[in-house]
Amino acid sequence: MFSSLHELAQFTVFHYFVEISKIKRRSGQEREISDFLIRFAKDHQLEVIQDQALNIIIKKPASPGYEHAPTVIIQGPMDMIEDKSDAEHDFVKDPLQLRIEGDMLYATDTTLGANSGIALAYSLALLSSNRIPHPNLEIVLTTEGRLTMKGARELDTSLLSGTILINLDSDESGKLLVSGAGGIANTFNLPIFWDDAAKNKTLCSIHISGLKGGHSGLCINQGRGNSIKLLGRILQGLSTKMEFSLTGLAGGTKDTSIPREAEALVLINPEKVGQLEAEVAQWNQIFKNELRHSDGQVLAQVTKEEEVCQRVFSKETTEKVIAALLLLPSGVENMSLDFPGMVESSANLGVVNTHDTDITFENFIRSSEKSLKDKMMNEMKTLASVLGCEVKFGYDYPEWPYNPNSKIRLLFEMVYKEKYGEKIESIALHAGIECGLFLEKMDLDAISIGPNVYNSHTPNEHLSISSTLKTWEYLLAVLKEIHAIELVGPQSKFNTNPPFWIG
Numbered sequence: 001m002f003s004s005l006h007e008l009a010q011f012t013v014f015h016y017f018v019e020i021s022k023i024k025r026r027s028g029q030e031r032e033i034s035d036f037l038i039r040f041a042k043d044h045q046l047e048v049i050q051d052q053a054l055n056i057i058i059k060k061p062a063s064p065g066y067e068h069a070p071t072v073i074i075q076g077p078m079d080m081i082e083d084k085s086d087a088e089h090d091f092v093k094d095p096l097q098l099r100i101e102g103d104m105l106y107a108t109d110t111t112l113g114a115n116s117g118i119a120l121a122y123s124l125a126l127l128s129s130n131r132i133p134h135p136n137l138e139i140v141l142t143t144e145g146r147l148t149m150k151g152a153r154e155l156d157t158s159l160l161s162g163t164i165l166i167n168l169d170s171d172e173s174g175k176l177l178v179s180g181a182g183g184i185a186n187t188f189n190l191p192i193f194w195d196d197a198a199k200n201k202t203l204c205s206i207h208i209s210g211l212k213g214g215h216s217g218l219c220i221n222q223g224r225g226n227s228i229k230l231l232g233r234i235l236q237g238l239s240t241k242m243e244f245s246l247t248g249l250a251g252g253t254k255d256t257s258i259p260r261e262a263e264a265l266v267l268i269n270p271e272k273v274g275q276l277e278a279e280v281a282q283w284n285q286i287f288k289n290e291l292r293h294s295d296g297q298v299l300a301q302v303t304k305e306e307e308v309c310q311r312v313f314s315k316e317t318t319e320k321v322i323a324a325l326l327l328l329p330s331g332v333e334n335m336s337l338d339f340p341g342m343v344e345s346s347a348n349l350g351v352v353n354t355h356d357t358d359i360t361f362e363n364f365i366r367s368s369e370k371s372l373k374d375k376m377m378n379e380m381k382t383l384a385s386v387l388g389c390e391v392k393f394g395y396d397y398p399e400w401p402y403n404p405n406s407k408i409r410l411l412f413e414m415v416y417k418e419k420y421g422e423k424i425e426s427i428a429l430h431a432g433i434e435c436g437l438f439l440e441k442m443d444l445d446a447i448s449i450g451p452n453v454y455n456s457h458t459p460n461e462h463l464s465i466s467s468t469l470k471t472w473e474y475l476l477a478v479l480k481e482i483h484a485i486e487l488v489g490p491q492s493k494f495n496t497n498p499p500f501w502i503g
Helices: 012-020 031-043 114-128 150-154 227-239 270-290 315-327 370-387 407-420 435-441 465-480 482-487
Strands: 047-050 056-060 072-077 098-101 104-107 137-142 164-167 175-180 182-191 194-196 202-209 245-251 262-268 299-304 311-313 331-335 343-354 358-367 390-397 425-429 445-448 462-464
Touching: 012 114, 012 465, 031 047, 031 056, 031 114, 056 114, 072 114, 072 435, 114 137, 114 462, 114 465, 150 390, 150 435, 164 435, 175 407, 182 315, 182 370, 202 227, 202 270, 227 245, 227 262, 227 270, 227 315, 227 343, 245 315, 262 270, 270 299, 311 315, 315 358, 315 370, 331 370, 343 370, 358 370, 370 390, 407 445, 407 465, 407 482, 435 445, 462 465, 465 482
Parallel strands: 072 137, 072 164, 164 445, 175 425
Antiparallel strands: 047 056, 056 137, 098 104, 104 462, 175 445, 182 358, 182 390, 194 311, 202 262, 202 299, 245 262, 245 311, 245 343, 331 343, 343 358
16 A cells, blocks of 8 residues: 555656646647657657647667567557536646545546556656567557547558557456447537516526436446436426426536536526425435435435526427437447447437527447447437437547457467466457557557556546556566567467566
8 A cells, every 4th residue: 555646656657647647638638748748758869759639659669689579559548538526626727636545546526537647657657668678669649539539530650660559548457458339429409499588487497416427438337327318307397297498408528428417497486496396306316216326426406596587498499408308318229249248339418508599419429330320320310300400420430349360469368367377358348449540540459458447537536556556567568578479379478477677
């Protein structure tokens, strides 16, 4: 156990993790971290390329004796999703406030950015050392990996010569990620027709909070509540019990995150406030029962607002809003038959916002089968047509198909068996990972590893310290044996004992 960040930072990996946690790296705003990586490479006299998308490629020559081993691309994203529970924290100027609890590393009241942060830290530790045996390395750190994968999509892979890709964006220690889902964003634009607000009415907020949220790929099968969908159920229920006018709707922060909070503003007769509070209180108990295993802290409540409301949605607009909230898919669509227990297809209604002329519903579709992704896109188009909406499809990335003949997977398996005395499990991931975009452009043998990360994309995100160090040690052991990649087979034996540096 580590008692302080200073003690933890004695390990080079965590030294760099602490350093990058001081640097702004919001997805889509990576200039500061990208420029930091350029300075780092130049300080270590390494070849570095920064492209127009702010991707960084750093090349390091092989250690003596590894000149003829296959060139390895080490890859990960540099950005992070920013979310917070402390309204005072300013991501633009405030560094992450790291803290240790037992074996876990947290960022107080904010997301930790652990996946990308550890990919960066591992890469910098590799590049800074002259004591790690390794082949020629091409470190590729991409922008917008947490959202649109714009960096990987725009990367000029002709700048790379590697034939093996080791992605460091996984979040389960002791498992090999060998396949991932493709995904596509889409936005519904529902036109608003406004009416003048009636006089002598009371404006109330219906607010959903207390949910865990989380990554819509990794957590979609955990039964976590979606605040926007829950709000839709309340509004539909209220529409059968009492009169109200809807005047605003908002919820969620990212299309790829399960929304934790959502709010609707309604205008009602003053004498109906008590009924509204009672109805919402009943829904609160329903949600607490339904989500007792996953989101027992859910809270649905009513608050009277002081401001004066000038306009409200028309009746037709309100009906279409409620229909969209109920009918837009969100959750598991199909389970995989190739990887039992894994989600094959899903959708997430992640964000809703009210504008002057329309309401936007931001969704994200995932599937490891392209045909199923296409099917869900067609369903979205049909629903948009029925509701009189416009649907726009945004950033898209391909699936990463499983390769049963992967030599790098066999090498990872055999090194793990030799080093830890047990078999490592190969898994598929129901989430977007940049390997698919690299494989679309290059002939690569790909794999992904990483330490244990919990509650990604939420303020409760935390990273296992021990698994971070174990994964680092494992990565170094594989790089040490990479020259044997063509010899992988049942008779192969690897010397995975020290000495190699794990500091």
